[in-house]
Amino acid sequence: MxxxxxxxxxxxxxxxxxxxxxxxxxxxxxxxxxxxxxxxxxxxxxxxxxxxxxxxxxxxxxxxxxxxxxxxxxxxxxxxxxxxxxxxxxxxxxxxxxxxxxxxxxxxxxxxxxxxxxxxxxxxxxxxxxxxLSEGGPPPEATHLTAREREVLAEVARGRSNREIARALGLAEKTVKTHVSAILTKLGVQDRTQAALYAVRSGLD
Missing domain, CATH: 3.40.50.2300 (Response regulator)
Known part of the structure; x- marks a missing residue:
């Protein structure tokens, strides 16, 4: 451990x-x-x-x-x-x-x-x-996420780890990691906590 x-x-x-x-x-x-x-x-x-x-x-x-x-x-x-x-x-x-x-x-x-x-x-x-958080309304979206990225982001907002997301969506863990990196870049946020907050405010969770 x-x-x-x-x-x-x-x-x-x-x-x-x-x-x-x-x-x-x-x-x-x-x-x-x-x-x-x-x-x-x-x-x-x-x-x-x-x-x-x-x-x-x-x-x-x-x-x-x-x-x-x-x-x-x-x-x-x-x-x-x-x-x-x-x-x-x-x-x-x-x-x-x-x-x-x-x-x-x-x-x-x-x-x-x-x-x-x-x-x-x-x-x-x-x-x-x-x-x-959601009462503040969705923040402006700098770049549209793909359908798969939105799915991954919704799982991030539920507090799931990359391994759990991979299992839930039938993806390789490495693929999930790539999606998460792309999401952070597109949303202009630094970490998955901020990405999860974006998802909550946008109603993606």
Missing amino acids: AEIRVLVVDDHPVVRQGLRTFLDLQDDITVVGEAHDSVSCLAEVAATDPDVVLLDLRMPGGDGVEALRGLSGERPRVLVITSFTDPSAVLPAVRAGAAGYVYKDVDPPALAAAIRAVHAGHVLLHPDVARL
Whole structure:
């Protein structure tokens, strides 16, 4: 089982220690660093090269959304962990590229499962968040996608990995990867999270 390298970002030392203590018990998850605000988050990402960033939203000296905007590309994947229960409160983070979010009262096994899911390429969007995103209307489309690319994009929006998409559509995994790259280029987005948001807002999901 491949090791998942996790960076824990929260301004409360007790929270960071609690998360580290639990996550280090997992055979496939290793906490490679900690940060207390957006500035130290970006520095730790550069220093530790994590696969997943477990990110608090409300922190002094720069919030989680600011940290998200400083990250780009396929890695690291960002899973927001928040005390906000209002779906609209996490919208800025999702729009900034978060692959999903969980609440701070999440059961520990569910948190580990969420980390594994975003690491595998899934997008964890609560239906209420997806609904709020769709209310903004579809964004302008720079280039038309082919029928097959639209099918692949719809699967991406459902949170499926390339392997799962390949199985669902009867394609080779390498072919799916090629389609995903073409979709990102045509839509002018940086990663599959942003592509999934496009699909939600366009009604392709």
